[in-house]
Amino acid sequence: MTLKQIYPLITAVSTNNMKNLPKYLTAALLLLALASWPYAYYMFLRVVVFFVFGYYAVQYWQAFDEAKKKTAWWVWVLGFIALLFNPFFPAHLTREIWSVFNVAAALLLLATIRLEKKLLFPIR
Numbered sequence: 001m002t003l004k005q006i007y008p009l010i011t012a013v014s015t016n017n018m019k020n021l022p023k024y025l026t027a028a029l030l031l032l033a034l035a036s037w038p039y040a041y042y043m044f045l046r047v048v049v050f051f052v053f054g055y056y057a058v059q060y061w062q063a064f065d066e067a068k069k070k071t072a073w074w075v076w077v078l079g080f081i082a083l084l085f086n087p088f089f090p091a092h093l094t095r096e097i098w099s100v101f102n103v104a105a106a107l108l109l110l111a112t113i114r115l116e117k118k119l120l121f122p123i124r
Contacts (some may be wrong), residue, residue: 023109026052030106034099046087049105053082056112074115081105 026048033045057078064072084091084101093101 020113022052023056023113027106027109030102030109033102043087046085046090049085050082050087053078053085053105053109057082060112074112077108078112081108 029045029048033042057075060075060078064075081101085105
């Protein structure tokens with residue numbers, strides 16, 4: 001890709017979507033993991049996914065009030081994904097199973113963007 005092709009993509013991200021940039025980047029990293037990469041990429045991915053999902057799990061936990069307790073399961077799902085990808089005590093799964101988790105985690109992360117818009121969470 002040339003700079004002329006990349007520039008419209010960069011300018012298309014408005015300041016309104018800048019808060020979702022970590023989600024978009026992490027989802028892209030998760031989907032890129034479907035290809036064959038050196039082991040260091042997957043370790044890097046574990047660190048990024050662990051901190052991004054952990055951060056949003058904490059943010060969602062703090063954003064819930066009594067009226068939104070019915071959606072608290074999102075917090076637990078995000079926390080589970082963070083623990084699954086944790087780099088400190090790694091889960092040793094087959095490549096096929098990791099591929100399923102990578103796609104599911106990317107889709108889940110993108111779904112949280114819609115969840116925030118729907119419920120109007122005050123996520124930072």
